[in-house]
Amino acid sequence: MSTALVELRDVTRSFPGPPEVQALKGINLTVNDGDYLSIVGPSGSGKSTMLNILGLLDRPSVGEYRFDGHLTGGLDEDTRAAVRAQRIGFVFQAFHLMPRRSVLENVMMPMLYSGTPRTEREDRARDALNRVGLSHRVDFLPGTLSGGERQRVAVARAVVTRPSLILADEPTGNLDGTTTTDVMELFEELVTDGLALIIITHDLAVAQRAPTCVHIADGRVSTPE
Numbered sequence: 001m002s003t004a005l006v007e008l009r010d011v012t013r014s015f016p017g018p019p020e021v022q023a024l025k026g027i028n029l030t031v032n033d034g035d036y037l038s039i040v041g042p043s044g045s046g047k048s049t050m051l052n053i054l055g056l057l058d059r060p061s062v063g064e065y066r067f068d069g070h071l072t073g074g075l076d077e078d079t080r081a082a083v084r085a086q087r088i089g090f091v092f093q094a095f096h097l098m099p100r101r102s103v104l105e106n107v108m109m110p111m112l113y114s115g116t117p118r119t120e121r122e123d124r125a126r127d128a129l130n131r132v133g134l135s136h137r138v139d140f141l142p143g144t145l146s147g148g149e150r151q152r153v154a155v156a157r158a159v160v161t162r163p164s165l166i167l168a169d170e171p172t173g174n175l176d177g178t179t180t181t182d183v184m185e186l187f188e189e190l191v192t193d194g195l196a197l198i199i200i201t202h203d204l205a206v207a208q209r210a211p212t213c214v215h216i217a218d219g220r221v222s223t224p225e
């Protein structure tokens with residue numbers, strides 16, 4: 001049996017408070033290479049907490065998180081940061097691009113501390129931008145782009161390190177209908193190439209595009225479909 005990319009086992013995350021909040025309660029989740037799943041649930045149900053744990057930005061209070069078969073609980077912060085930088089790409093609702101840097105520089109940024117020579121970083125960033133259909137925008141500043149273009153830059157930045165997993169938190173929340181479809185089609189091409197994609201969304205039409213939709217309510221997975 002091949003190793004799962006992501007495995008949460010009985011994961012609970014409590015915030016001490018007071019009052020104490022149990023944001024996640026006994027979550028089990030397995031994600032394999034090339035899996036595509038959406039996470040939906042009401043505000044405050046634990047979606048971002050789960051994404052933070054999956055992205056190694058936070059740790060379970062109880063339970064285990066294995067990434068590519070390795071237990072992550074005992075890893076120090078530097079190792080976690082390295083795994084995050086090499087294996088996980090993040091896409092956010094508000095794009096989080098650096099406003100004073102060109103599109104190309106934004107996409108080169110995740111490789112800055114990887115030791116990759118500048119020429120290779122630039123080639124890879126140009127490839128990633130080509131991939132998202134923005135080769136004509138490399139020298140632009142993010143503020144001069146449309147919302148859909150900005151999110152495509154963010155997708156290029158997320159994939160430029162060739163990660164195994166993309167975590168997307170409301171990636172279409174600031175986009176209109178047509179642009180949402182464009183960005184989702186782009187994500188889905190990445191899944192076809194073997195990346196695993198986990199997307200948090202309030203948009204049911206977006207959620208239903210994924211073959212697996214995980215519903216969270218009050219910190220528990222309620223009805224996986």
Ligand SMILES: Nc1ncnc2c1ncn2[C@@H]1O[C@H](COP(=O)(O)OP(=O)(O)OP(=O)(O)O)[C@@H](O)[C@H]1O
Nearest residue numbers: 015021022023041042043044045046047048049050
């Ligand atoms: N750092 C924290 N300290 C204390 N409580 C927290 C913290 N982070 C999250 N919580 C609580 O945990 C619960 C889950 O929060 P979380 O942000 O994961 O929900 P969510 O489903 O992502 O919500 P939304 O859709 O509104 O973003 C909430 O009750 C929240 O108040």
